[in-house]
Amino acid sequence: MLRITGMIGLGAVLSLALVVLLILAAGASQPMSQGPEAAEARRAAFAETFEQLWPDYAGRLPDPAGRFTMRHQHHGFIDGVAVVDFELQDDELPLPPLIIAAGGSNGGFWLGGPGWFPSRQYLGAMLMRSGFSIRSIAHFGGRPLPDWFGEGSLPPRLMEGSLDAIAHVVRDARGTRGAQRRCIGFIGVSKGGELTLLLAGYGEELSGGDGPLMDAAVAVVPSHVVNQSPARTLLIRSSWSMGGEPLEFVRYPWLSPHIPGALMRDYPSVLALSHQLLSQEAAVARAEIPAERAAMPVLLQGAVRDHMWPSAEMSRAAMARAGRLNPGHALEYLEYDLDHFLTSHPEPILDAAAFLYERLRQAAEDGRCEADFRPPGGVDAEPSRDLASG
Numbered sequence: 001m002l003r004i005t006g007m008i009g010l011g012a013v014l015s016l017a018l019v020v021l022l023i024l025a026a027g028a029s030q031p032m033s034q035g036p037e038a039a040e041a042r043r044a045a046f047a048e049t050f051e052q053l054w055p056d057y058a059g060r061l062p063d064p065a066g067r068f069t070m071r072h073q074h075h076g077f078i079d080g081v082a083v084v085d086f087e088l089q090d091d092e093l094p095l096p097p098l099i100i101a102a103g104g105s106n107g108g109f110w111l112g113g114p115g116w117f118p119s120r121q122y123l124g125a126m127l128m129r130s131g132f133s134i135r136s137i138a139h140f141g142g143r144p145l146p147d148w149f150g151e152g153s154l155p156p157r158l159m160e161g162s163l164d165a166i167a168h169v170v171r172d173a174r175g176t177r178g179a180q181r182r183c184i185g186f187i188g189v190s191k192g193g194e195l196t197l198l199l200a201g202y203g204e205e206l207s208g209g210d211g212p213l214m215d216a217a218v219a220v221v222p223s224h225v226v227n228q229s230p231a232r233t234l235l236i237r238s239s240w241s242m243g244g245e246p247l248e249f250v251r252y253p254w255l256s257p258h259i260p261g262a263l264m265r266d267y268p269s270v271l272a273l274s275h276q277l278l279s280q281e282a283a284v285a286r287a288e289i290p291a292e293r294a295a296m297p298v299l300l301q302g303a304v305r306d307h308m309w310p311s312a313e314m315s316r317a318a319m320a321r322a323g324r325l326n327p328g329h330a331l332e333y334l335e336y337d338l339d340h341f342l343t344s345h346p347e348p349i350l351d352a353a354a355f356l357y358e359r360l361r362q363a364a365e366d367g368r369c370e371a372d373f374r375p376p377g378g379v380d381a382e383p384s385r386d387l388a389s390g
Helices: 002-028 035-056 122-129 163-174 191-201 259-263 267-278 281-287 311-325 346-365
Strands: 070-078 081-088 098-102 133-138 184-189 216-220 240-242 298-303 331-336
Touching (some): 098 191, 122 133, 133 163, 163 184, 163 240, 259 267, 298 346, 311 331
Parallel strands (some): 216 298, 298 331
Antiparallel strands (some): 070 081
């Protein structure tokens, strides 16, 4: 018995040492570039598919043909969150609706940022040509901010990230451009999709009693539960906190055979680890996000061939929970036979833009917020090839 115990102890120590080495190696590794030829092929495929799809959306969105004018109007920190505002400049739209964009577990800015404007991103271009301004946020990680951004820095990892701070950013957006209650949409991808559902579900607590936190939201390839922090450390922490307290979360199984591969960014291992995490039924039940409480329309977008985590399965779980607990919930769900990177494909982008346009426009017409909107493009509107080139 002593010998067996000693062997188990030695095995645990060796496993822990291997995990530490893999953490260090993973932290030093960088994603591989696919080269200009692959990028050009993706742009061409995007353009072809976009033009095929556009007739189905022409009556739901403003005509995206032609260029738009925007101005990098503001940057700085709000409650520790880095913010960059890209405001649409259009005499016919004195107050465009504003979309707040949050990225995934890589951190940093997603749609736009210092030296990286949303016109270079498919979704950013679609939103701005539809008459939206964009507020891009970074609350952890990413590259160091440039000197001109001002004093301050971001935490290097997402660990107990403050929902209160991000809600402060959303509330601040209400009064931008001289508005009393500007129409605000929120879109988050992957880990940002998890964040989107949290902000929607806990919106009443986070809004300070001032009505819905935002007016519409899109959660792209989200999780329906709070996950363990994705930080590559030996600390076991929640990804999110609220009111100064960490939210209940689902832990990664430390002795999983998939951890070494996941730390090295091997996609099959990452997906297998996610499935193993979700198999912990009691922990999942405690960490489910109460998205059914959302006081605003929320669109979930799941990917059937998601290679990072089972976003379609998790989105369906969120919808099932909402159906049980609040049959009159405001959630909608669209599913795609695509991979994790949904915003690299035209159909999810068009669906997200149309959802935000229609729901925010309705909110403005109902007097729940204020903004000016371009009219839909009409059935004869031609799509812009330039959009597909980013």
